[in-house]
Amino acid sequence: MKVEGPALCLGPDIDTDVIIAGRYLRTKDRSVWAAHVFEDLDPSLAMRLPGTIIIAGKNFGCGSSREQAAIALKEAGVRCIIAPSFARIFFRNAVNIGLPVLECSCPCRDGEHVAVDLGGGTVLVGGRVFPTRPLSPRMQEILSAGGLVEYWRKRR
Amino acid sequence: MSTLSERILGAEAGSYVDCPVDRAYVHDGTGVLTLEAYRAMQAEKIAKRERTYVLFDHIVPANNSVTAGLQRDLRAFAREKGLTFTDVGEGICHQVMAEGIALPGEIVVGADSHTCTLGAFGVFATGVGATDMAAIWADGGTWFRVPETIAISLSGSLREPAEAKDLALTYVGRLSMDGATYRAIEFVGEGVKSLSMDSRMTVSNLAVETGAKAGLFYADRTTCTYLREFGHRVEPQVPEECQYEQTLHLDLGEIVPVVAVPPRVDTVRPVEELAGLSIDQVFVGTCTNGRYEDLERFARLVLGRKVAVRTLVAPASRSVLARAAKTGILSWLLEAGCTILPPGCGPCLGAHLGVLGEGEVCLSTANRNFKNRMGVGGEIYLGSPATAAASALAGCLTVPGEGR
Ligand code: SF4
Numbered sequence: 001m002k003v004e005g006p007a008l009c010l011g012p013d014i015d016t017d018v019i020i021a022g023r024y025l026r027t028k029d030r031s032v033w034a035a036h037v038f039e040d041l042d043p044s045l046a047m048r049l050p051g052t053i054i055i056a057g058k059n060f061g062c063g064s065s066r067e068q069a070a071i072a073l074k075e076a077g078v079r080c081i082i083a084p085s086f087a088r089i090f091f092r093n094a095v096n097i098g099l100p101v102l103e104c105s106c107p108c109r110d111g112e113h114v115a116v117d118l119g120g121g122t123v124l125v126g127g128r129v130f131p132t133r134p135l136s137p138r139m140q141e142i143l144s145a146g147g148l149v150e151y152w153r154k155r156r
Numbered sequence: 157m158s159t160l161s162e163r164i165l166g167a168e169a170g171s172y173v174d175c176p177v178d179r180a181y182v183h184d185g186t187g188v189l190t191l192e193a194y195r196a197m198q199a200e201k202i203a204k205r206e207r208t209y210v211l212f213d214h215i216v217p218a219n220n221s222v223t224a225g226l227q228r229d230l231r232a233f234a235r236e237k238g239l240t241f242t243d244v245g246e247g248i249c250h251q252v253m254a255e256g257i258a259l260p261g262e263i264v265v266g267a268d269s270h271t272c273t274l275g276a277f278g279v280f281a282t283g284v285g286a287t288d289m290a291a292i293w294a295d296g297g298t299w300f301r302v303p304e305t306i307a308i309s310l311s312g313s314l315r316e317p318a319e320a321k322d323l324a325l326t327y328v329g330r331l332s333m334d335g336a337t338y339r340a341i342e343f344v345g346e347g348v349k350s351l352s353m354d355s356r357m358t359v360s361n362l363a364v365e366t367g368a369k370a371g372l373f374y375a376d377r378t379t380c381t382y383l384r385e386f387g388h389r390v391e392p393q394v395p396e397e398c399q400y401e402q403t404l405h406l407d408l409g410e411i412v413p414v415v416a417v418p419p420r421v422d423t424v425r426p427v428e429e430l431a432g433l434s435i436d437q438v439f440v441g442t443c444t445n446g447r448y449e450d451l452e453r454f455a456r457l458v459l460g461r462k463v464a465v466r467t468l469v470a471p472a473s474r475s476v477l478a479r480a481a482k483t484g485i486l487s488w489l490l491e492a493g494c495t496i497l498p499p500g501c502g503p504c505l506g507a508h509l510g511v512l513g514e515g516e517v518c519l520s521t522a523n524r525n526f527k528n529r530m531g532v533g534g535e536i537y538l539g540s541p542a543t544a545a546a547s548a549l550a551g552c553l554t555v556p557g558e559g560r
Binding site: 013015017027058063064087092096147 | 198199268301334526529
């Protein structure tokens with residue numbers, strides 16, 4: 001699975017409250033989450049997300065187990081998230097809803113071109129290759145099915 | 157020779173296992189998405205009906221008609237499928253599961269990050285997301301990567317006015333917000349003996365704030381005695397010699413009252429350093445510190461006096477509230493000027509009941525102080541029930557035991 005797009009750079013320890021605030025959780029309308037994603041970090045971010053690859057600092061997605069955080073990013077058009085480390089529930093959630101995530105330390109400048117090869121486990125930023133920690137085989141299968149719901153239905 | 161996580165999951169650290177789960181629970185928040193994913197899967201049935209729990213606690217009673225509608229659907233589903241269901245007013249999911257449901261040696265998953273609270277009972281308890289939970293509803297199990305373990309070795313015993321919450325914040329400060337990511341924490345050492353079950357739950361509860369997957373205590377005589385009250389006869393878990401990835405030693409006698417300074421739970425400072433900081437609200441409750449021991453401690457400290465700022469108290473469960481009513485501490489709280497909220501999460505997640513206004517400061521006994529969590533522009537300092545009591549009386553951050 002390959003993903004490409006311009007980089008959007010964020011700092012470390014981005015928590016799920018900041019990705020999508022508790023006040024927006026009580027709905028099933030996914031467009032609400034996409035509209036308010038990162039609102040408490042920078043309200044202008046939501047508009048800049050479509051088509052991007054987020055390159056963040058360590059411990060991305062820490063805090064609550066709310067799957068709405070991963071859904072909000074996917075709905076807002078984020079193609080992939082790269083960080084040196086993720087909070088484990090967020091990491092599993094992202095894969096389960098079909099949003100690619102990858103552990104990798106790489107430098108970041110906003111807008112720089114990023115190409116990710118999930119199967120091969122490589123990240124190319126501005127022409128330079130960075131090593132990654134590859135996803136487990138099962139996580140790769142879930143991602144290529146499009147998420148856990150689809151994976152589960154296919155496997156049955 | 158295995159760590160407790162390895163023993164319960166039946167494999168060595170680093171390996172991937174497929175395990176049946178003993179119990180699985182969601183709350184009104186995560187249950188809605190779980191139900192959506194479950195329906196999308198078109199599964200035939202829930203694998204373990206009576207071991208699947210739907211526990212309402214996050215926004216209870218409902219704050220508006222949208223929430224009420226979502227809760228109505230989830231409630232109807234739980235009843236129709238014959239799941240174990242607790243409604244508005246029964247309490248916070250982790251506390252309900254701790255009142256004689258989860259048992260040592262079990263694997264328990266919850267669609268909430270603080271599921272790690274149940275590690276206090278020697279349970280491998282961890283949080284999962286909604287879609288994972290939907291698959292668990294259908295399959296009765298899931299996959300895990302067996303975690304490496306960090307040991308926190310405790311010696312001595314806590315000295316007043318320090319409490320279990322101060323111990324918890326202290327180790328979070330030491331490990332930092334991602335110090336235990338992908339790992340389990342085991343609390344070991346002779347200092348464990350001096351901690352009650354309520355205290356151990358406070359300590360396990362904060363494990364996820366370091367990124368940990370689980371925060372476990374070995375079940376011992378204290379655990380067995382606690383569970384006997386609920387009619388369970390269980391055996392202690394005997395620790396084996398094992399390899400920990402890292403060991404952090406803490407002398408309980410050296411723990412002092414601390415607070416976590418917003419917006420990070422790992423910015424931990426002695427209360428003394430910040431004494432005098434003005435506050436607008438005190439909140440006592442949550443899955444961290446809403447248990448009887450916490451309420452009693454708080455009530456004893458405010459007994460016969462009046463709080464100087466608005467003070468909200470949310471018991472963690474109906475049984476905690478009932479016990480507080482029976483022993484009389486509930487009236488102490490009322491006489492001191494506290495506002496009693498229904499059992500549940502209350503203002504912890506900033507959805508209703510005690511939301512903060514721009515620029516307001518809350519001293520909370522909860523576990524998270526992220527930016528805007530309790531309301532846009534509000535700030536949250538996290539501390540113990542004793543610190544909450546001293547500060548509520550003074551109207552500013554105050555070291556417990558001072559200013560009386
Ligand atoms: S009390 Fe707070 S931290 Fe605990 S389960 Fe409820 S919302 Fe989560």
